[in-house]
Amino acid sequence: GEKANYPRFYRQSLDKLAKEQRILSRRKKGSARWEKQxxxxxxxxxxxxxxxxxxxHHQSKELATTYDAVIIEDLDMKGMSQALHFGKSVHDNGWGMFTTFLSYKLKEQGKQLVKIDKWFPSTKKCSCCGAEKPMKLSERTYRCSCGYVAYRDYNSAINIKNEGIRLLALT
Incomplete structure (x- = not known):
């Protein structure tokens, strides 16, 4: 039921970085002032x-110490950034780095990281009755014919959790 609330460090520093890069572009390449800039x-x-x-590191440590198994969706972030035009936002998250940190921290403690296939229909599936329906990215609320209504990402998280538990039971 919690959101990650990622601080968006790149977005915060974007204005300052743009200003410094503009100054750099006006310097003569190879000069002492250019090097300093x-x-x-x-x-x-x-x-x-x-x-x-x-x-x-802090987020992955918190998850690794709190839970015996962590279930995540194996997302193609590069594809998402290109196809959905979320480039800066997707790359600012550092998802690949996070999964690497989480993986080795869980392994050190003898715990499990379960990755759900990226083609699993976590968003399209009703977490209540299991029915599937197509959804646009602009639709933020999941409404099922069985009467179940939930925030899209919350419904998806429940489906990922249930699929992960199912996969853990098989091993």
């Missing part, structure tokens, strides 16, 4: 990367 831009980018990495 290049380092400023690099430091801003490194700070953003470090903030993201720190946040992801």
């Amino acid at each position: 290049r380092l400023k831009v690099a430091e801003l980018q490194e700070k953003t990367a470090n903030q993201r990495k720190n946040f992801l």
Whole structure:
């Protein structure tokens, strides 16, 4: 029932980064001032990367210590960023880095990470009765013919959890 509430570090630093990059573009390449400005831009980018990495380490540690098994959907983030025009937002999340952190932290503690196939219809399936219906990305509320109504992502999370439990029972 909780949302991730990702802080969007790249979006926060975008204005400052754009300003510093504009200054860099006006400098003569190879000059001392250009090199100094290049380092400023690099430091801003490194700070953003470090903030993201720190946040992801904390989130993955919290999940790894709290739960014996974590179930996630194996998403194609590169494809999503290109196809759905969410490029900056998708890449700002660092999903691949998060799954890597989560995976090794769970493995260290002898716990399990279950990945659900990316083609599993988690969004289209009713978590109450199991019926499937097509949904547009713009539809944010899932409404089933059985009368079940829920927020789209919440319904999807329940379906992923149920599928993960089913897969755990098989092993």
